[in-house]
Each structure stands twice: as C-alpha cells, then as structure tokens.
Amino acid sequence: MTAAATGNDEHAPLISHRLLTRLTIGVAVLAGLTVAISVAGRVLGERIALAGHTENAEPVDVVIGQDHIRLPANTIRFEEQRQTGRTERVDLYLTWPEMRGYSNADRGRFNDANRHEGLVFLNLSQSTMSKDMSGRMGPIYSHLFGDTFEPGPAGLVLRRLKENSGYGDEVFFTGRLPDGSDYAVRCMMPADEAQSTSADCQRDIHIGQDLSVLYRFSSRLLPQWQAMEARIRDYLGRSLIRNGRPSSSTGLGR
Numbered sequence: 001m002t003a004a005a006t007g008n009d010e011h012a013p014l015i016s017h018r019l020l021t022r023l024t025i026g027v028a029v030l031a032g033l034t035v036a037i038s039v040a041g042r043v044l045g046e047r048i049a050l051a052g053h054t055e056n057a058e059p060v061d062v063v064i065g066q067d068h069i070r071l072p073a074n075t076i077r078f079e080e081q082r083q084t085g086r087t088e089r090v091d092l093y094l095t096w097p098e099m100r101g102y103s104n105a106d107r108g109r110f111n112d113a114n115r116h117e118g119l120v121f122l123n124l125s126q127s128t129m130s131k132d133m134s135g136r137m138g139p140i141y142s143h144l145f146g147d148t149f150e151p152g153p154a155g156l157v158l159r160r161l162k163e164n165s166g167y168g169d170e171v172f173f174t175g176r177l178p179d180g181s182d183y184a185v186r187c188m189m190p191a192d193e194a195q196s197t198s199a200d201c202q203r204d205i206h207i208g209q210d211l212s213v214l215y216r217f218s219s220r221l222l223p224q225w226q227a228m229e230a231r232i233r234d235y236l237g238r239s240l241i242r243n244g245r246p247s248s249s250t251g252l253g254r
Helices: 003-011 017-050 104-111 219-239
Strands: 059-064 067-072 089-095 119-126 145-151 157-161 171-176 182-187 201-207 211-217 240-242
Touching: 059 089, 059 119, 067 089, 067 219, 089 104, 119 219, 171 219, 182 219, 201 219, 211 219, 219 240
Parallel strands: none
Antiparallel strands: 059 067, 067 240, 089 119, 119 211, 145 157, 157 171, 171 182, 182 201, 201 211
16 A cells, blocks of 8 residues: 555545535434424323313304204313214213313313212203103103102102113102202112212203203212202203304203
8 A cells, every 4th residue: 555545544534524414414303303202292192181172162053953052162072073063962071060161170070080970961962752851750750660759869759660660770869840840860879879970860851942951960969959950951051042142041941
C-alpha cells in the first residue's frame, strides 16, 4: 500500500455523510413513532376508560312512533343509538336520584357493578299494548295473584302469584299513586340484599302519544317508588317535543 493511500485512510471520516443522514432520519422516524404511540395510547386509554360512555351532553332528537323526544347524548346508553332521526328504541341510563347522564364525576356509579342503587335504566319504544302495567292490574294481573297479602316497603303490598301463572319466582308490589291510580311493579327479589342487581324490578308506563317506557331498578330502591315514578315521568315529559318545542306538561298517558 502506498504512503498516499495510507494517509487518505487515516483522514477518512469514521462515519460517512450518507450513513449519518440515514441515522438522523432513523432517529426522527423513531421519535415520530414514539409520539404517535404515546398519543394513540392516550386516546385508546381514554376510550377504554369511557367504555362506551360519553360526557357529551349535546341534544339528540329521536322519533319513536308518533313521539319526538330530545335527549342529552350522555343519557343514551349505547353509542350506536346517539343519532338524530327515527328509531325503534332508545336505551337510557340515569343517576338516581339526580336523573343525570354520564359524567367523569359520576363514572364510579356507572362503572361499579356493586352500586346498583345509583342508577335507573329506561327503554323507550313504541307501545304495543293499549294498557301499561298499572292498566293491566285489573283485567290481567288480578286473576294471577294468590290469596295472601304481605306488607311491602313504603306502603306497598307484596302479591305473590299462583304457581301456574307463568311468572316463576317473580312477585308484584302494588300500591296507590298520589293521584289515586294503581301502581304495580314486577320484581325478582334476591335471597339477600347483597345479591341485588340493577334489574331486580321493572315497570312500564305510557307517556306522550304512544310511547312505552320500561324502567328497571334495584330492589333496594323500592322504598322510593313514588319519587321514582314522579321523577321519571317528569324527566321524560320535559323531553317530549311538540310543535317543535319542549312539552310544557308531563305528557302522561295511561
């Protein structure tokens, strides 16, 4: 090897400009990927934390049958139902007793499977029967009740059903509402309070033109039956839209 060649090798850079450029680009790409992964992870984490909930309280206008209802998006339980337009049903969940939709402040009540008494669940659909649960008391349920009466919570009467009624282990609680009308609710009572669920009891009512509202709640809330009936009717009555404006009345139906 010549002396000139040896001298050139000694002064040649250890890292070529081309390699340095590639390394710089590689570092930039890795940095970009890191940022992207971080942002994506944060967004995904927020979506997982929300678990289908939304804090968005913007109104969603839905039409079910002959009824136009305006509801905050965060009260609608399923994401695919948070769309303006005609639909067959809408599922709602609301804090009890505040009657609020989902919020970050209340996320524990929506996500804790053991806090059943903190929520009520509602299903809105077009009526398929001419009478709601109270209206079916005389013509239908009265023929299915057994002969015994038992005292229930907050003035209710527990009515057990005949063995051949087809309702299994379900029971009815009956009472009188402040306006003198009948009240009836079906319940599957847990063996002990610790086994209560958010769907122990269910009752359906009619509001508006032909809207059926099935609402479900924990048996722990039975002592508050009158307040629950009044608040659900009031909340949905105020959600009804008539002639392009919110209803000024509760729009109650029987």
